[in-house]
Amino acid sequence: MPLINKTRRQHVAPGPALVRLRVALTAFFALDGFLFAGWVVRIPAIKQQTGASASDLGLALLGVSAGAVVTMTLTGRLCRRYGSHPVTVACAVLLSLSIALPPLTHSALALGTVLLLFGAAYGGISVAFNSAAVDLVAALRRPVMPSFHAAFSLGGMVGAGLGALVAGSVSPTVHLWGLALVGLAVTAVAGRTLLRCDPPAPARPARTASGSPARPDGRTRALVVVFGLIALCTAYGEGALADWGALHLEEDLGASPGTAALGYSCFALAMTAGRLSGTTLLERLGRTPTLVVGGATAAVGMLLGALAPSVGPTLLGYAVTGLGLANLFPVAVERAGALAGPGGVATASTLGYGGMLLGPPAIGFMADWFSLPAALTSVAALAAVATVIAFATRRAGTDRGDGIEAV
Numbered sequence: 001m002p003l004i005n006k007t008r009r010q011h012v013a014p015g016p017a018l019v020r021l022r023v024a025l026t027a028f029f030a031l032d033g034f035l036f037a038g039w040v041v042r043i044p045a046i047k048q049q050t051g052a053s054a055s056d057l058g059l060a061l062l063g064v065s066a067g068a069v070v071t072m073t074l075t076g077r078l079c080r081r082y083g084s085h086p087v088t089v090a091c092a093v094l095l096s097l098s099i100a101l102p103p104l105t106h107s108a109l110a111l112g113t114v115l116l117l118f119g120a121a122y123g124g125i126s127v128a129f130n131s132a133a134v135d136l137v138a139a140l141r142r143p144v145m146p147s148f149h150a151a152f153s154l155g156g157m158v159g160a161g162l163g164a165l166v167a168g169s170v171s172p173t174v175h176l177w178g179l180a181l182v183g184l185a186v187t188a189v190a191g192r193t194l195l196r197c198d199p200p201a202p203a204r205p206a207r208t209a210s211g212s213p214a215r216p217d218g219r220t221r222a223l224v225v226v227f228g229l230i231a232l233c234t235a236y237g238e239g240a241l242a243d244w245g246a247l248h249l250e251e252d253l254g255a256s257p258g259t260a261a262l263g264y265s266c267f268a269l270a271m272t273a274g275r276l277s278g279t280t281l282l283e284r285l286g287r288t289p290t291l292v293v294g295g296a297t298a299a300v301g302m303l304l305g306a307l308a309p310s311v312g313p314t315l316l317g318y319a320v321t322g323l324g325l326a327n328l329f330p331v332a333v334e335r336a337g338a339l340a341g342p343g344g345v346a347t348a349s350t351l352g353y354g355g356m357l358l359g360p361p362a363i364g365f366m367a368d369w370f371s372l373p374a375a376l377t378s379v380a381a382l383a384a385v386a387t388v389i390a391f392a393t394r395r396a397g398t399d400r401g402d403g404i405e406a407v
Contacts, residue, residue, distance in 0.1 A: 057111075
């Protein structure tokens with residue numbers, strides 16, 4: 001049987017430049033999660049400051065989503081023109097500065113306006129550092145993409161934990177301005193390394209006679225969309241559990257507020273653990289088995305989490321779901337980038353972010369039509385869809401010669 005999806009090769013120790021580049025990129029992934037989580041935990045205080053109603057706040061928060069989605073496609077073009085390293089640093093500066101703006105607003109309209117800027121920076125850096133990471137994965141010839149997303153998850157946990165500690169004693173202005181200073185400091189240190197490191201020579205689609213990258217053919221573009229759909233299915237589950245997981249525990253199963261809050265913590269901790277072990281898993285199994293097993297695991301876990309009649313099995317189901325979904329998004333984005341460069345990363349990221357936006361409202365509508373437990377089974381259904389897609393495209397890209405095993 002041909003070893004289509006295995007990584008049986010001799011690993012060569014990376015040079016010092018690649019090690020420095022990996023450390024710098026890891027710092028940016030962690031910073032992104034840290035800053036975003038720091039903002040999220042201060043939303044209630046900002047709502048009170050602006051005097052916004054729940055509906056007004058919801059519209060203002062759409063600014064983050066709108067800014068991110070609009071900017072992602074543009075960022076792919078900027079990365080192709082200027083390189084992913086400078087774009088990453090520029091977006092990190094913008095993200096750090098924009099997080100200091102919400103405390104200065106005193107109306108929902110003003111808040112929505114500054115969140116457009118924050119969302120643009122957040123979407124831009126997501127595409128830029130994922131594009132840089134795709135090139136580094138190809139240079140290292142090791143599937144290390146999950147380690148970067150683990151850094152994002154860890155940064156988010158630290159940012160949320162810090163926010164919870166200071167929320168009662170520090171004003172949003174002091175807290176978010178402090179995060180801005182931390183962001184600028186990390187960017188100054190890690191950005192200096194990133195700008196000094198030449199990007200690894202990426203394995204890209206063919207080039208034209210003039211030396212410019214050739215436009216991906218129809219098959220390649222279709223494959224990128226397919227990998228984007230896997231990212232969408234994964235992010236749908238993340239968004240759904242973040243917004244509805246605790247409510248299911250509290251309203252349907254009678255859990256206390258403290259116990260209900262453990263639901264997302266179990267999910268997030270399991271996802272972080274899965275990503276930390278993702279490289280080893282990918283090296284031993286390959287990408288297609290990792291995607292198939294991960295999607296199937298998430299589907300089973302979410303069925304348990306949605307339909308279990310008591311709190312304990314539900315928490316276990318949430319954790320199993322996080323473990324299963326952990327590596328689907330990183331692998332999908334990496335494969336899209338290996339096939340089509342920054343444009344592929346932008347497409348997959350945009351679809352993935354769309355899934356995160358789609359999840360919470362879709363769950364809400366289905367909960368009204370049926371019930372919340374029934375609505376949450378849609379997470380299991382989409383995880384199963386991701387599994388089928390991964391298996392169906394298991395030989396996709398085997399002729400690309402990108403130095404890593406194909407999905």
